[in-house]
Amino acid sequence: xxxxxxxxxxxxxxAIAERSSLLVCGPAGSGKTALLEAVLGALAANQRRACIVCxxxxxxxxxxxxxxxxxxxxxxxxxxxxxxxxxxxxxRAEAWIQAQTSLRLRGVLRRAxxxxxxxxxxxxxxxxxxxxxxxxxxxxxxxxxxxxxxxxGETERELGKAARLFWHEGxxxxxxxxxxxxxxxxxxxxxxxxxxxxxADAAFRGFVLEQSGRLPGPIxxxxxxxxxxxxxxxxQVKLHTLAVDFLLHDLHQPVPRTLRHV
Numbered sequence: 001x002x003x004x005x006x007x008x009x010x011x012x013x014x015a016i017a018e019r020s021s022l023l024v025c026g027p028a029g030s031g032k033t034a035l036l037e038a039v040l041g042a043l044a045a046n047q048r049r050a051c052i053v054c055x056x057x058x059x060x061x062x063x064x065x066x067x068x069x070x071x072x073x074x075x076x077x078x079x080x081x082x083x084x085x086x087x088x089x090x091x092r093a094e095a096w097i098q099a100q101t102s103l104r105l106r107g108v109l110r111r112a113x114x115x116x117x118x119x120x121x122x123x124x125x126x127x128x129x130x131x132x133x134x135x136x137x138x139x140x141x142x143x144x145x146x147x148x149x150x151x152x153g154e155t156e157r158e159l160g161k162a163a164r165l166f167w168h169e170g171x172x173x174x175x176x177x178x179x180x181x182x183x184x185x186x187x188x189x190x191x192x193x194x195x196x197x198x199x200a201d202a203a204f205r206g207f208v209l210e211q212s213g214r215l216p217g218p219i220x221x222x223x224x225x226x227x228x229x230x231x232x233x234x235x236q237v238k239l240h241t242l243a244v245d246f247l248l249h250d251l252h253q254p255v256p257r258t259l260r261h262v
Contacts, residue, residue, distance in 0.1 A: 002038050003189065003216070004182025005031060011173050012039050012148070016051075016119060021139075021146045023166035025154040026175030029217025032150040033123055035175065040121075049074050056122035056149070060131030061102035067120070068097050068105050071112055078112040106135065113145045123150040127160035140165045177214035184209070186216055190223035199226065199237045207239050211246065222246055 002009060008024075012035060015022040024032050040051055052074065054066040071079045072093040080090040087096045097105070112118070120139060128136075139145035149162060154172065156163040166172050178186065187208055191200045204226070212218035225246060226237045 002031070002034060003186045004178040005035055005175070008035055008173060008175060009039060012036070013042075015146070015148065015173075016043070016047075019117070019119065019146045021165065021171060022148045023154065023159075023163075023172045024148065024150045024175065025159075025172060026152075027215065028125070028152055029212075029215040029221070030175040030177075031216040032175055034216070036121060036123070036148075036150060050117060051119050051121060053121040054123070056124040056128060056132065057126050060129050060135070061105075063122075063132055064102055064105035064109060065097055065100075068100075068108055069094070071109075071118075072097065076112050076116070078115055079108060082108065109135070110138075113139060117144070119146045119148065121148045121150070124159070125152045127158060128162045130161060133161040133165075136162055136165060178216060180209075180214065183212075183214040183216075183219065186219050187223070190220050194223045194227035196223060196226055196237075198235055199232065201236075203239065204237050207237075207243070211243060218246075221249075225249075 012022070012024065014020075016039065024035065026032055036053075040048060040053070043051070052067060052070045054063070054070050056063055068079060072083070080093065083093045083096045084090045100108075120136075122136075136147050136149075140147050147165070149159075149166070151159045151162070153159055154163060154166075154174070177183070184205075187205060191197060196204075208219060208222045208226075212222060222242065225231060225242055231238050231242045231245075
């Protein structure tokens with residue numbers, strides 16, 4: 001359940017309905033992936049099948065494989081017919097994809113995009129490679145295949161050349177800190193979810209709101225950590241220890257390779 005993101009949810013739904021490209025940007029933990037999953041989950045089945053979703057971090061070749069895998073999963077005729085013709089069975093799609101060169105996979109993607117009205121959703125935590133940018137540029141500029149990019153940041157330094165594709169405000173949807181009332185509502189929900197009622201005094205609530213910067217991901221993560229016995233002492237949470245470990249956890253998080261909730 002999303003709390004406090006109704007305007008952003010409406011904006012993303014509008015972009016999908018109008019087949020418009022969009023950059024959904026914000027810091028880690030701002031809820032970009034959760035927003036996308038909530039919106040996609042509300043689509044009709046036929047609309048959802050036309051939405052190709054994958055992580056975009058890594059080399060262009062790795063992204064081509066992920067995209068073709070997503071097309072095969074969606075039942076794309078271009079991909080499955082080619083797999084069946086060359087390997088004898090559409091059930092061998094995964095092995096066939098792994099055996100293809102990056103150049104051939106990119107050709108498959110081009111033909112599939114021309115044959116059907118897909119929308120491509122990419123989730124990234126790092127600057128995209130130039131090769132990735134060139135294919136996205138083709139899709140965005142064609143006006144036929146919209147690209148919705150979930151990016152950590154919004155500058156070219158943070159996103160690579162992909163930032164150029166979303167060059168005006170109408171192409172950008174920014175997610176920042178929640179309004180105080182929504183952050184407090186999410187905090188209360190997380191307190192209930194992680195059975196923290198007996199620990200959640202005013203000091204704990206103030207600590208979570210301050211440490212999280214009112215971003216939804218950190219609010220939930222801090223409550224999840226606080227539910228562990230290592231951070232509890234009697235009827236209180238060891239806030240200093242929690243703060244240090246939360247910071248260390250944040251610094252050492254690996255780059256995500258799959259879509260995940262905040």
